[in-house]
Amino acid sequence: MSEEAGIVILGAGQAGGEVASELRKLGYTGRVTMIGDEPHVPYRRPPLSKAYYAGLVTAEELYVVPLASLEKAEIEFIGGVRATHIDREHKQVSLEDGRSIPYHKLVIATGGRARPLPLEGADRPNVFLLRTIDDIERIRASSKPGARMVIIGGGFIGLETAAVALKLGLQVTVLEGLPRVLARVTIPEVSAFFERVHREAGVDLRTGAQVAGLEGDERITHVHLTDGSRIEADLVVVGIGLIANTELAESAGLVVNNGVIVDEYACTSDPDIVAAGDCTNHPSQYLGRRVRLESVPNAMEQGKVAANTLIGNKVPYHSVPWFWSDQYDLKLQMVGLSEGFDEFVVRGDLSDPNTRSFAVFYFKDGHLLSVDAVNKPQEFMLSKKLVAERARLNPQALTNEKVPFKTLIAEARA
Ligand SMILES: Cc1cc2nc3c(=O)[nH]c(=O)nc-3n(C[C@H](O)[C@H](O)[C@H](O)COP(=O)(O)OP(=O)(O)OC[C@H]3O[C@@H](n4cnc5c(N)ncnc54)[C@H](O)[C@@H]3O)c2cc1C
Structure with a gap:
């Protein structure tokens, strides 16, 4: 495929947006097309469980590259359409609406999706995942003062949501299956600190709480635990982790192992395809092993590296992981x-x-x-x-x- 086809970016998230803007900053003048299955231009997800849920910022304020900036930079945005297939031989991507988009170089920045609760009833309209602007819109519509919210998962997203929900006047229960919150990321002393803070604020926080089932016909009314307790719920929010969106890469025959395998230049096993963000697994000099990270700094810094690689600059990705969380x-x-x-x-x-x-x-x-x-x-x-x-x-x-x-x-x- 000729160079005229330009660069096609799959996924209009934090990493995809960063690659697109960085390409223009680096002086790339060729065609750039960004395809996203959400209707939104790239936006920041961290405020979703913080200021956006609290109603303190608008959706437009989350946009990393507003539509006007995309247009000015001549970045073509195809939103609300899913890419369904990568044809590496003919160098083109198929979209769910039947279109085929040719590429000279391809970027995979497909991120991840919220892990659904593997229980009967998880598809009821008052059970919510939390990954997108649209998810939060739905949660907010049900967040009436006095409503009983049961959050499944005591990780960052669950705890941040609990803090905001309390402020909105909801009654909040957090259920964490492990013996302590944030168990995968910190020591028991820090977990105990956050547990105390949440309990003092008024959250009914239960650790070692194994969810056994959901009860309710049209809507879930109770969450059952394996110890026999039955918790009343007007809405259930599920925050139990992320599944990396690697299916497109995998079906195209790229090497995938807990993320799309890339090197320190964001190169995949195909020399014409780079990848960045939550969907990748990269070698970390700092850790001395491969890692798949789920953070904005990773998406942005690896996105910059990928853009450099696309224009022939060799800039290795050697960042130290960092992260933040706001609660109260x-x-x-x-x-x-x-x-x-x-x-x-x-x-x-x-x-x-x-x-x-x-x-x-x-x-x-x-x-x-x-x-x-x-x-x-x-x-x-x-x-x-x-x-x-x-x-x-x-x-x-x-x-x-x-x-x-x-x-x-x-x-x-x-
Ligand atoms: C509620 C919440 C709070 C967070 N808080 C923090 C925080 O405080 N600090 C922090 O560092 N990180 C935080 N994160 C994580 C951070 O937002 C992610 O690490 C970051 O968004 C990753 O960017 P990405 O571009 O790799 O993936 P994403 O942001 O997931 O973007 C990928 C995009 O690609 C789309 N896509 C996938 N497959 C296809 C396809 N086949 N065709 C077209 N489009 C497709 C997806 O729908 C998505 O829009 C938070 C995440 C959430 C959900």
């Missing part, structure tokens, strides 16, 4: 992954029930591996660099809250 007045910021740590110290007092800010530093063999910071922006910002370089520090030297963190770093290095 708390901003949690995490940099690095704590897996394999052998020591941790806390700057702040987690045993004090009034604590609203602290930072946990995780070490391996004396090197800083990762940091979880709650309302400690300076610690987070400065730690990003320290984690990236796996700085060798004296852990105890970081804990003195009376001395500014910046000053302590120099002492801790000594």
Whole structure:
């Protein structure tokens, strides 16, 4: 296929939008076509379970690249249409409306979809997944003050939704199947902190709560647990993780293994196809292994790398993972992954029930591996660099809250 076909981007999410804008910033003047199955131009998902659910921002304020900017940049946007097949031999993509779109180079940025609850009744109209603007619109329409919301899943999305729902006047129950919330991403002490905060705010938070079934005919009225309890529900929100959208890549014969396999330049196993964002599995220099991440920084930074690769620049993707979550007045910021740590110290007092800010530093063999910071922006910002370089520090030297963190770093290095 000739170069005139240009670059086609599958998926108009955070990563797809980033590739498109970055291509123009880098001076690419060829044709760029972005295809998305949602009707919206690329938008930021993080506010969905935060400010957007709370009604504090409009859908337009979520748009990363508004339609006018896309038009100005001459990026063709085909929205509300699903791509159904990639024909690598003839270098074209089939759409569900029968169209075929040729490409010179292809970008797979298909992200992921919310994991549905594998239970009878999960398709009732008052059971909601939470991934898109449209999902939140539906949840908000049912979020009447006094309504009983049961959230299944005590991960970031479930907990953020709980915090907003309380503010909207709902009665909120959170059910987490594991013995503690946020179990996959942090230590028991931090989980206990968030559990306390939510309970104090008024959430009925139950851990080790195994959902056995949903009850109700037209609408779900109760959620049953394996311990025999029966919880009344006017609406049920399911936040139990994500399934990467890799089917298109897989059926096209690309190598897929917990995500579309890419190298550090976002290249797939086809030299004419790159991929970026939640749907990819990339080699992480920081971790020393492959990883599939679900975060905005990953989507954006890998999107930039993919755009560079498309125009022939060799810019490797070597970022350290980072993430944030907003719940009530708390901003949690995490940099690095704590897996394999052998020591941790806390700057702040987690045993004090009034604590609203602290930072946990995780070490391996004396090197800083990762940091979880709650309302400690300076610690987070400065730690990003320290984690990236796996700085060798004296852990105890970081804990003195009376001395500014910046000053302590120099002492801790000594
Ligand atoms: C409620 C919520 C809160 C979040 N909060 C945070 C946060 O605080 N911090 C953080 O870092 N991250 C957060 N995330 C995660 C973050 O939003 C994602 O990591 C990011 O959106 C990934 O971008 P992406 O472009 O890879 O995928 P997506 O944003 O999923 O975009 C992919 C797009 O491709 C479309 N698509 C898929 N298949 C096809 C097809 N065959 N044809 C056409 N289109 C297709 C999808 O429908 C979607 O629109 C949150 C996510 C959610 C849902």
